[in-house]
Each structure stands twice: as C-alpha cells, then as structure tokens.
Amino acid sequence: MSLMTAEEYRDSLKKLRRTIYFMGSRIEDVVNHPATRPHVNAAAMTYEMALDPQFEPLCTATSHLSGNRISRFTHIHQSTEDLVKKVKMLRLIAQRTGSCFQRCVGFDALNALFGITYETDQKLGTKYHERFLQYLSYVQEKDLMCTGAMTDPKGARHLAPSQQKDPDLYLHLVEKRKEGIVVRGAKAHQTGAVNSHEVIVMPTAAMGEADQAYALAFAIPADAPGLLYIFGRQTNDSRKWEGEIDQGNARFGTVGGEALVVFQDVFVPWERVFLCGEYDFAGPLVDRFASYHRQNYGACKAGNCDIIIGAASAIAFAHGVAGASHIREKLGEMVHLSETLYSGAIACSSEGHKTPSGAYFVHPLLANTTKLNVTRFYYEVCRLAQDIAGGLLATMPSEQDLRDPEIGPLIKKYLCPGTEASAEERIRLGRLIENMTCGAPLVEVMHGAGSPQAMKIILLRQAGLEQKMKLARRLCGIEE
Numbered sequence: 490m491s492l493m494t495a496e497e498y499r500d501s502l503k504k505l506r507r508t509i510y511f512m513g514s515r516i517e518d519v520v521n522h523p524a525t526r527p528h529v530n531a532a533a534m535t536y537e538m539a540l541d542p543q544f545e546p547l548c549t550a551t552s553h554l555s556g557n558r559i560s561r562f563t564h565i566h567q568s569t570e571d572l573v574k575k576v577k578m579l580r581l582i583a584q585r586t587g588s589c590f591q592r593c594v595g596f597d598a599l600n601a602l603f604g605i606t607y608e609t610d611q612k613l614g615t616k617y618h619e620r621f622l623q624y625l626s627y628v629q630e631k632d633l634m635c636t637g638a639m640t641d642p643k644g645a646r647h648l649a650p651s652q653q654k655d656p657d658l659y660l661h662l663v664e665k666r667k668e669g670i671v672v673r674g675a676k677a678h679q680t681g682a683v684n685s686h687e688v689i690v691m692p693t694a695a696m697g698e699a700d701q702a703y704a705l706a707f708a709i710p711a712d713a714p715g716l717l718y719i720f721g722r723q724t725n726d727s728r729k730w731e732g733e734i735d736q737g738n739a740r741f742g743t744v745g746g747e748a749l750v751v752f753q754d755v756f757v758p759w760e761r762v763f764l765c766g767e768y769d770f771a772g773p774l775v776d777r778f779a780s781y782h783r784q785n786y787g788a789c790k791a792g793n794c795d796i797i798i799g800a801a802s803a804i805a806f807a808h809g810v811a812g813a814s815h816i817r818e819k820l821g822e823m824v825h826l827s828e829t830l831y832s833g834a835i836a837c838s839s840e841g842h843k844t845p846s847g848a849y850f851v852h853p854l855l856a857n858t859t860k861l862n863v864t865r866f867y868y869e870v871c872r873l874a875q876d877i878a879g880g881l882l883a884t885m886p887s888e889q890d891l892r893d894p895e896i897g898p899l900i901k902k903y904l905c906p907g908t909e910a911s912a913e914e915r916i917r918l919g920r921l922i923e924n925m926t927c928g929a930p931l932v933e934v935m936h937g938a939g940s941p942q943a944m945k946i947i948l949l950r951q952a953g954l955e956q957k958m959k960l961a962r963r964l965c966g967i968e969e
C-alpha cells in the first residue's frame with residue numbers, strides 16, 4: 490500500500506526547504522505557524538481518512554499503473570463510478586473540515602494532464618505521455634500532495650500573453666537547455682501551495698502561435714531552487730493569534746490558504762516537462778482541468794453547506810425558535826439549494842465519458858452548470874444562515890472578554906439565550922457561521938475554479954444552440 494499517515498504528511502512538509510513570506514516575515518514551519526497550520530490540518534484529513542477502514546472504499550483506489558492501493562487523490566478515473574466516488578469523497582471530507590482541503594487541485598491536474606499528454610502525442614508524435622506516466626507513478630507511490638498552478642497574474646486582461654508590457658505576467662520559457670528548460674513568471678491564488686510536495690504547472694488560457702513560449706506544462710518539487718511563495722491574507726486571519734472561539738473553525742480554518750508563487754528562473758528537467766510550445770493544446774488542457782475542478786464544487790461546497798445548515802439549525806434551537814414556521818421554511822430552502830449543487834456534481838460524473846487515453850472525463854456542460862450554481866446558491870445558503878443566526882453575528886464580544894474574570898460573567902448572563910444552550914455555545918455557533926459565511930469564503934465560491942464568465946463561455950460552447958433553434962423552428966412550423 491502506498492499511503493502516508495497524517496503525521497508522516499506533516500513530517501514530510503517539515504523537510505521541505507522553501508522560501509515563504511507572510512506579512513513581512515518568513516514562515517519556516519508551515520505545520521505549526523498559526524497562519525498555515527489550519528490548512529495543513531485540513532489537507533492532513535485527506536491522509537487520515539484514506540487509512541480509516543470506514544472511508545477507505547471512497548478515499549482510496551487501485552492504481553491502474555501498479556495495481557497498488559493508492560490515495561484516490563492520485564488516481565486516474567477509470568470509470569464513471571470513479572468520478573462519482575470522487576464527488577462522494579469530497580463531500581465527506583468537507584463535512585469533517587468545513588473548509589477547503591486543497592488536495593483536489595493536484596488531483597485534477599493529474600487527470601487533465603493524463604488525457605492531454607496522450608492526445609498531444611497522438612497528434613504531434615511527441616513523447617509527453619510516457620514521461621507523464623513516470624511522474625504519475627512517482628506521485629502515486631509516494632502519496633504526494635500536488636498543488637495545481639494554473640492562474641497567471643495576467644496583467645492587462647484584454648491582451649494576450651505575448652502582448653503584455655511585462656513578459657513575466659504570464660509564466661514563460663526563458664531558455665531551453667540539453668537537460669531541461671528554465672521558466673520565469675508567477676502563478677496567483679494557488680490553493681494549498683505552501684503545504685504541497687509538488688507544483689504542477691499548466692497554462693492559464695487558450696493560446697495562439699505568438700504565445701508559444703507560454704504554452705507550458707510541467708511539474709517541480711515544491712522546494713525547487715528559484716521558487717518563492719507569498720502567502721495571502723484572509724478575512725479575520727489575525728484571530729489565529731488570539732485564541733480559538735473567534736476563529737469559528739480554529740482547527741481547519743476557512744478556504745484553502747492561497748499563495749502567490751513566483752518562479753525566478755526555475756530549472757525543470759525534461760523528464761518533468763509535459764507541454765513545451767504546443768500552443769494548440771493549451772486551451773484543451775485548461776478546459777479539461779477546469780471542468781474536473783468545477784465538478785468538485787458541487788461536492789465540497791455541499792459538504793460545507795451541511796455544516797452551515799447544521800450550525801443555523803443548532804443556533805435556532807439555542808434561540809428557542811427552531812419550531813417557528815419561517816425558520817423551518819428557510820432551513821428547507823437551504824437544504825434544497827445544497828442538494829441541488831450535489832445533484833449537479835453527481836450528474837456530471839454519471840454522464841462522464843471515456844477519453845482517448847482511457848481516463849474518464851466529466852460531462853463539461855453539467856460540470857460548468859454545477860459550478861455556476863455554486864456562485865449563486867452558496868451565497869443564498871449563507872444569506873439564510875445569517876438571517877436565522879441574527880445580528881449577534883456582527884456584534885459578539887471577543888473570546889478574551891468571555892474569559893475575563895470580571896466581564897465574562899456579564900457576557901454569560903446577558904447573552905444566555907434562556908434555553909438549554911449556554912452563552913458560550915451560542916457564541917461558538919455564531920462564530921462558526923460568521924467565519925463560514927462572510928469574507929474570504931464567499932469570494933472563494935465566486936472565483937475558485939474560475940469566475941462565472943468562464944463557465945458561461947463553456948455553457949454557450951457546449952449548449953448546442955443551433956440544435957435548440959432547429960427544435961424550436963420545427964415545432965412552430967418554420968422547418969420540417
């Protein structure tokens with residue numbers, strides 16, 4: 490079996506020698522630094538659950554390369570059943586973390602590259618797929634966590650990579666050497682970047698001939714020389730230094746812990762290069778990766794909605810209003826929205842198909858619809874949770890005051906809801922709702938896996954408007 494324990498995962502991160510900046514200082518130990526610790530814990534949950542016999546059937550798979558038992562996060566989908574299992578696994582993990590566990594980005598990058606390297610070789614006679622298989626075996630056998638690096642800083646959005654004033658605004662080739670290539674540029678908002686073992690780089694958009702130097706895909710160890718990480722801020726992140734309750738979800742945090750990753754003339758050996766100048770395949774690689782990742786959002790966000798719905802329901806009980814008809818109505822609406830997201834993720838998986846490489850791919854129209862729904866339904870679930878929880882969400886005293894020998898008893902007296910719940914329980918639930926429904930998590934559901942407009946482009950491309958017009962014309966008698 491090729492599976493790491495959660496502790497081995499944490500230990501393996503300590504061995505990586507990386508340059509990570511946060512708020513003007515270096516982070517030397519991502520496992521124990523308050524800013525990154527929750528995100529490490531969330532990713533560690535993927536390792537923990539894979540070794541739990543209860544979750545093993547969903548969280549592990551049999552490698553089609555080695556026949557070994559591996560983490561599902563390093564598996565190449567061999568059937569629609571695998572795609573469905575992925576969705577079920579993501580919801581299950583999200584129910585335990587209430588946060589992003591980050592490992593799906595690399596998972597989707599592996600699956601996208603598996604298919605695209607095969608198709609590139611078929612068309613151009615290149616040898617990328619064989620190389621990629623070697624790399625995949627390495628990742629599977631070591632049970633590595635990979636971050637998928639796709640989004641370039643992009644500069645002026647109306648200009649192609651090669652038209653930017655600063656050529657580094659899209660990651661690009663600097664030099665080809667006998668042993669490999671040298672690259673420069675950056676990747677923005679990289680989920681799980683500071684607690685992954687490997688960085689898998691892909692292009693960010695479809696490209697033309699002039700952008701050949703930007704059509705790159707490759708993998709490097711997370712501590713490769715020349716890589717620099719700038720860890721991003723999140724709403725309420727300073728609370729990580731202040732105690733536990735005010736963070737809402739102190740163990741796992743909110744969202745994925747994103748970083749700007751800068752590539753300062755990084756060397757990549759040829760055996761880890763999977764696309765180098767084949768610009769025709771940049772767009773298909775982006776689409777493949779994006780649809781796999783948009784599939785996920787109906788699962789991990791439904792899992793997070795389960796927590797929000799549970800917290801809203803529990804706070805309604807604490808307030809003594811759980812039986813009120815308008816509360817029941819709102820909770821029912823939240824369940825409806827969340828299960829609609831999940832249905833989309835299951836549907837795009839069940840309707841998946843085999844690609845020429847043998848790997849299975851989701852139904853892109855349904856996967857993109859799922860993610861587009863997330864950008865609306867998740868907001869509505871959060872709005873309803875805030876409605877149920879009440880204005881206290883924005884006015885609660887701090888944990889320090891709750892613990893203060895003089896002030897604490899006053900808070901406990903005046904914020905006691907008068908039911909079986911204590912003031913502290915009410916505050917804890919309120920803080921969980923506050924941290925899951927405000928700020929960074931909302932922006933993440935809007936733009937993670939691509940902004941709504943990116944989905945609409947694919948919806949219109951996939952919708953078959955011509956065929957729909959034909960159907961309408963036929964019914965109203967314009968066409969036979």
Ligand code: SF4
Pocket residue numbers: 588589590591592593594680745782785786789790937
């Ligand atoms: Fe996985 Fe969801 Fe986080 Fe994306 S947002 S990495 S799908 S948990």
